[in-house]
Amino acid sequence: MSYRLDLTVISKSEQQSHFALTLHNLSDQAQENWSLHFTFCRWIQAETLSNGQLKQLGSYCTLTPGNSAPLSPNSHFYTEFTVGTKPFTLYDEGIVEAFLNTSPEGSFIKPIPVKVTTINLDQPATEPLSIPLPKAKSINLIPAPESLIRLPGEFRLNSGTAITPPTDKASGSTRWLQAELGHLLHEDIPIHQAGNISYQLHGDLADGAYCLLVEPDHIWLQAGSESGFVHATASLLQLIPASPAHQVQAAYMIPMVEIQDQPNYQYRGMMLDCARHFHPIRRLKHLIDHLARYKFNTFHWHLTDDEAWRIEIDAYPDLTRIGAWRGPNEVIQPQFTTISQRYGGYYSKQEVRDLIAYANDRGVTIIPEIDIPGHCRAAIKSLPDLLVDPNDESEYRSTQWYSDNILSPALKGTYTFIANVLEEICELFPAPYIHIGCDEVPKGAWTKSPACQQLMEQHGYQDPRELQGHILRFAEEILQARGKRMMGWEEAANGNKISKDTLIYSWQNEEAGLICAREGYDVIMQPAQYTYLDMTQGYSADEPGSDWACKLPLDVVYSYKPLSSLDVNDPVHKKILGIQAALWCELVNSQSRFEYMIYPRLLAIAELCWTKPEKRNWKDFKARLNGQLAYLDKAGINYRRCE
Structure with missing residues (x-):
């Protein structure tokens, strides 16, 4: 490899880390007018760069040298920068992929490969977590039957x-x-x-x-x-x-x-993010086979987000022509991995129908998620004439570092878009539910839009968050007219505009779910601290995954008992309809990693969903899990080994 990129932690405090980045030219050729393109999992404080300039959109960073000097043969470029976050503990938190570009700005990018080395975390090594399993039982059903x-x-x-x-x-x-x-x-x-x-x-x-x-x-x-x-x-x-x-x-x-x-909870689900990385139909069918095998009854299909739009919509072919693809020369810039080439995919309506029929035979209901009003960058970039307010000068940065991903509640096109998309989604999916996201609208959105301010004045709104409720109420009315029940993340309750018929998914923590349940909403518990399968499964640096919510080994997953601090007779328990696992896929881009992050923790969540808490036993579960491993081996599943 002619070019190498190193990243090293050189100092850190409780909520700040300082890094050194070094780009090596190991070739015998100088590179003129170069820029370095890479993906990184945190927001870099561009003003802290000691050398060069940085632009960041989502995880995609473009670094240019400060003096336009060539990158000479057998030389290197060095800079330092700061990230305002807790110290990194995982290799996955380093730079994931990178390439060089020497094409003039605005012209076709021809990526030059760069080898990325493992981040130097400046921390002592930690042994991989081991969970010894007792001898398998003669019968090893999971979840444990009554x-x-x-x-x-x-x-x-x-x-x-x-x-x-x-x-x-x-x-x-x-x-x-x-x-x-x-x-x-x-x-x-x-x-x-x-x-x-x-x-x-x-x-x-x-x-x-x-x-x-x-x-x-x-x-x-x-x-x-x-x-x-x-x-x-x-x-x-x-x-x-x-x-x-x-x-x-x-x-x-x-x-x-x-x-x-018989099941303890009526709702037993798993959410899969297919927007950040595209998962082919054969992978989804394989997953649905196992959801059914372990008595899950719901597949929550996250189909749209900032990084891609994955489902065919007849009214707007550009949603998939443009929005399903990203790359260095696409309308939607690269993100996460596979950044040097065109990457993506989408599901045709016929593929969706076939998957629904496949899942139905296995007792699995497929619930689609069309995320609004946030996480809409792919849609906005695909349909700018419909969804962009040119007079909106609002400044914000979303949780994933976008400044242009929120639908405007003051545009007529927003409501035309929502109505047309939801109409096709309702027609395509027989499930009685449609999930419409509703999460992570950042502060600052809509605050410098004259049209949004006029809309607030017209309706007597005092808080911009009420504009989110305004959009969601419109969506809920559309769904109700088509016999569907709206679902949303806990932020759907912001603005107090939706009805209590909306089913809430609690993801930030269990307390958020408890608050919504006490307010009268039915709730699905999906707290990141127990159910997010993108969280790392151990404590060593080489464990795949993230840890923004926690580190989530198997025993922690199994320990979850929703609202266990409440009296068993508290009526709020009846508002908890079930539990759901979730796999967000920013870094899940292969079958092998897909399986590693899911198994065996999916089996633990299966038991949380099905078996009454008083009948669950960690030691007994481990023995039955040991008995399941022969099947997982035969099925060729790359599960995380317990020992």
């Missing part, structure tokens, strides 16, 4: 297995079971009257509840609802050993059991 009785004997699953004609409520579960068994046995599993796996309708079982009985010659899956049959199927699939007892005959010996079970 009642499981082990019976003597086994059922032989082989090529002679068939399914009896299912009740209508089990049609999706049957297709899922056929797909899984067909993959396992390498042949199609038929449906006929003489089958030895039967789905039976029991109307007295509550929604989501099921009974599973495995006998030597027959398996009975009993439920009174579609979701109950899915949960029975999930338990049956987990009972199948990872390896057959007889390799030649491909026979799997399923232990005889009697299980009676």
